[in-house]
Amino acid sequence: MTNRRKFLAGAAMAPAAALATPAIAQNKIRWRMQTYAGPALAEHVIKPAIDSFNKIAGDEMEIELFFADQLVPTGELFRAMQKGTIDAVQSDDDSMASPTEVTVFGGYFPFASRYSLDVPVLFNQYGLNEIWDEEYSKVGVKHLSAGAWDPxxxxxxxxxxxxxxxxxxxxxxxxxxxxxxxxxxxxxxxxxxxxxxxxxxxxxxxxxxxxxxxxxxxxxxxxxxxxxxxxxxxxxWAGSFFANMDRYQELPEHLKELLKITMDSSHYYRQWWYWGGEASLRVHGxxxxxxxxxxxxxxxxxxxxxxxxxxxxxxxxxxxxxxxxxxxxxxxxxxxxxxxxxxx
CATH class of the missing domain: 3.40.190.170 (Bacterial extracellular solute-binding protein, family 7)
Structure with missing residues (x-):
């Protein structure tokens, strides 16, 4: 009873807001991500995945999505992310003018691929992931995941x-x-x-x-x-997700894993959306x-x-x-x- 009285007395003295707000919500991780895509295109190439991430992450983390040139011009995306002005980016290396040896291969490197599946195979089975990881680590940016878009x-x-x-x-x-x-x-x-x-x-x-x-x-x-x-x-098109290295390293392991799964779902969505759309619109457009x-x-x-x-x-x-x-x-x-x- 003595312990109970002490607890209740302490609770009565504590600010009501502190008791009402869960601790996890007070420490919610917030990221700002900008995509290369305008609003109409972002509805397909990234927004569904980010909406899903935010729903699953709940009170732990939220990614606020911004569209092309909304926070900074696309050509300044890399510098803004590197400095921490924004936390993450969806773009190709070429468009965001990253100062790496692999920048020229981002976007549309002439005839490097014939089909969209060529891109993830090149990264995941032929060694491009390791090269991109090394190049971006040198400049304080985390290369998260590469995927394919349209021809x-x-x-x-x-x-x-x-x-x-x-x-x-x-x-x-x-x-x-x-x-x-x-x-x-x-x-x-x-x-x-x-x-x-x-x-x-x-x-x-x-x-x-x-x-x-x-x-x-x-x-x-x-x-x-x-x-x-x-x-x-x-x-x-070969594009990627990137993040400021420090902000990425601060994430707990389970949120890093959730981010990976989210990006994989985004890559998968684009595979079938573009593949089907390219054929259908040629025939019926x-x-x-x-x-x-x-x-x-x-x-x-x-x-x-x-x-x-x-x-x-x-x-x-x-x-x-x-x-x-x-x-x-x-x-x-x-x-x-x-x-x-x-x-x-």
Whole structure:
């Protein structure tokens, strides 16, 4: 009874709010994550996964999601994350201008993949994960997980039926993809993501080479372009989740595991959403007419890509190592034959 009286007396003296609020809620971990994607696209490429994470994490952790350029411009994402201004990022290395040896391979590295499944296999079975982990650890950032998005196609106002038609076209695309395509007369243009639709309408841009047809329809670009080129310069966009190293290390192990599972679910969602969407919209979409550059002529682009690989490989030992993995992987897929590659 004496102990009980002492407990009740102490409780009466304690502030009511302190007793009413669970301790775990007072210590809730809060992260701010910015994605490369605008609101309409983020509804598919990341929001379902983050909503799921927050629901499961409950009072322990919450990730607040911000869309393209909402907190900082996409090109400043890496620096903001490195400094801890934001805690995590979903982007490709190229777009966020990370100062690593692997930056050039993010986004659409020309013809590094043919299908979306190539990307996770390259990272998980051919050694890219280890290289990315090492490179980002050097600069205080945790590379969390890589996955695939859609292939890279041209969506344009005027039809593209030959390489000649590409000349002079002002196109919104990724840095490395733009550098590669410039040899065919394409004029790469960099603008904030949310300005692209208007830029096509006003004639500032002739088109985009930033996505597949699923995104063209999802974000509104199919409403301002008339043609979709079925040839692509890459089978899948390679993007990743990243986090500030210190903030990541502060997480308890079970939340690190939950984060991993959440990212895996995001990767899986995109695999089927893009794969099905690309086919369905080519067949049933009514907003853009399909055009194709003949295979014989397109071989010039594929040959140029291999030369581009060698140019990149000559720049550093790490880049050479990545290019060698690409070569080995694609050689293996070619030897494996159908359905991995269709030998001709």
């Amino acid at each position: 890279c196609h041209f969506a344009t106002k005027d039809p593209i039926n030959s390489l000649e038609d590409l000349k002079g076209k002002r196109v919104f695309t990724f840095p490395t993809a733009g550098r590669f395509l410039s040899q065919f007369g394409v004029v790469p243009v960099t603008l904030p993501w949310e300005d692209i639709e208007v830029a096509v309408q006003t004639g500032e841009l002739d088109g985009v080479a930033w996505s597949g047809i699923t995104e063209d329809y999802t974000v509104g670009w199919a409403d301002v372009t008339n043609y979709f080129l079925t040839n692509n310069i890459s089978g899948a 009514e907003k853009m007419q399909l055009t194709t550059i003949p295979d014989k002529e397109w071989e010039q682009v594929e040959t140029a890509a291999l030369e581009f690989w060698d140019e990149i490989a000559a720049q550093s030992e790490t880049k050479a190592k990545v290019v060698e993995i690409f070569k080995k992987y694609n050689a293996d897929m070619q030897k494996a034959g159908r359905p991995y590659r269709y030998n001709t």
